[in-house]
Amino acid sequence: MRRRDVFLATMILLLAWQLLAWLLRMEVLPGPAAVGQALAREIPRGLGRHFLVSGWRVVASIAVATLLAVPAGLILGQSARLNRIVSPIVYILHPIPKIVFLPILLLFLGIGDTSKIFMIFLILFFPILVVVRDQAGALRPELIYSVRSLGAGRRALFRFVYLPATVPAALTALRVSIGTAVAVLFFAESFATTSGLGYYIIVESWGRLAYPEMYAGVVAMSALGLLLYIVVDRFERRMAPWMFLHET
Numbered sequence: 001m002r003r004r005d006v007f008l009a010t011m012i013l014l015l016a017w018q019l020l021a022w023l024l025r026m027e028v029l030p031g032p033a034a035v036g037q038a039l040a041r042e043i044p045r046g047l048g049r050h051f052l053v054s055g056w057r058v059v060a061s062i063a064v065a066t067l068l069a070v071p072a073g074l075i076l077g078q079s080a081r082l083n084r085i086v087s088p089i090v091y092i093l094h095p096i097p098k099i100v101f102l103p104i105l106l107l108f109l110g111i112g113d114t115s116k117i118f119m120i121f122l123i124l125f126f127p128i129l130v131v132v133r134d135q136a137g138a139l140r141p142e143l144i145y146s147v148r149s150l151g152a153g154r155r156a157l158f159r160f161v162y163l164p165a166t167v168p169a170a171l172t173a174l175r176v177s178i179g180t181a182v183a184v185l186f187f188a189e190s191f192a193t194t195s196g197l198g199y200y201i202i203v204e205s206w207g208r209l210a211y212p213e214m215y216a217g218v219v220a221m222s223a224l225g226l227l228l229y230i231v232v233d234r235f236e237r238r239m240a241p242w243m244f245l246h247e248t
Contacts, residue, residue, distance in 0.1 A: 006226075030212045038212035039219060047213075050200040051220050057113055057196070058185060058228060061120035062174065069128035070170055074162050076129075077136020094126040099184055111192040119188055120181045124174065131173040135166040164240070171236045175229060182225045197221045 014032045021031040030038075039047070076083045102119055109115035139161065189198025197217055205214035 028211055030215060034212045035215040035219060038210075039216040042213055042216050046204070047200060047216060047220060050195060050197050050217075051224065053113075053195045054185060054189065054197040054221070055224055055227075057116050058120060058178075058181060058224065060113075061117045061124060061181065062178075062228070064117070065121045065124035065128060066170070066174065069125045070132050070163075070166070073129045073132025073170070074136050074158065074166065076133040077139075077166075078162070080137075083133065083137070090126065090130065094130065098122040099187060102188055106192055116185065116188045116193075116196075120185060123181050123184055124177050127173040127177050128170050131169045132166045135169040136162050139165055168236065168240045171232055171239075175232050178225060178228050178232070182221065182228070186221060197224065 018031050021029050043051075076086055098119060101122065102115075105115040105119055109118060185196070186198040186201070189196030190202040193199050197220055201214055201217035201221070205211075205217055
């Protein structure tokens with residue numbers, strides 16, 4: 001994702017937003033300029049802190065989900081017997097909307113960061129696990145045999161064959177899940193908490209009909225999602241540079 005493309009897309013969205021605000025002329029839809037002023041005014045007043053809290057929750061969830069799901073998927077992809085045992089459990093739990101577990105998590109883990117991090121972890125874990133497992137299981141046997149013939153053990157196979165083959169798929173699953181994770185974070189932060197962008201948008205802004213501040217919170221949450229996408233893209237370029245050789 002190039003900076004120029006992001007800039008052009010942002011300009012198009014801002015122009016459409018401004019035209020819609022001029023057309024509707026409603027208090028509930030302030031223009032980008034008013035929202036920009038509210039954003040600059042609210043960042044030192046607390047919006048910046050809420051942004052950092054939400055960012056910490058999402059980043060911690062991504063880190064834990066990746067560190068657990070990738071090795072688990074690689075193990076399942078290499079062991080057909082273990083995969084037959086675990087797959088039915090995954091297929092039962094994966095389709096369940098994870099947001100339904102929020103009241104249960106709040107009861108067991110409280111209203112702090114732990115319940116929200118664990119909720120987002122559940123959303124990210126299963127897609128990464130399934131994609132990595134399928135990718136590892138689909139590797140051609142002759143490729144593995146050829147590497148073993150060179151004296152590679154299990155650790156070398158993991159590092160030089162399985163991991164490079166599954167990293168792009170894992171990052172794609174992570175990229176697809178980020179939008180859902182941010183949406184669930186907003187819902188989880190909209191009640192039973194006193195911090196986060198969801199709390200800021202619903203309680204501190206919408207609750208007192210401060211519409212420019214409310215949209216400033218929405219812009220901040222959009223910026224958080226965009227930042228996460230950029231980080232994932234940069235990480236993919238670092239971990240799988242061969243995928244971008246055609247761009248040079």
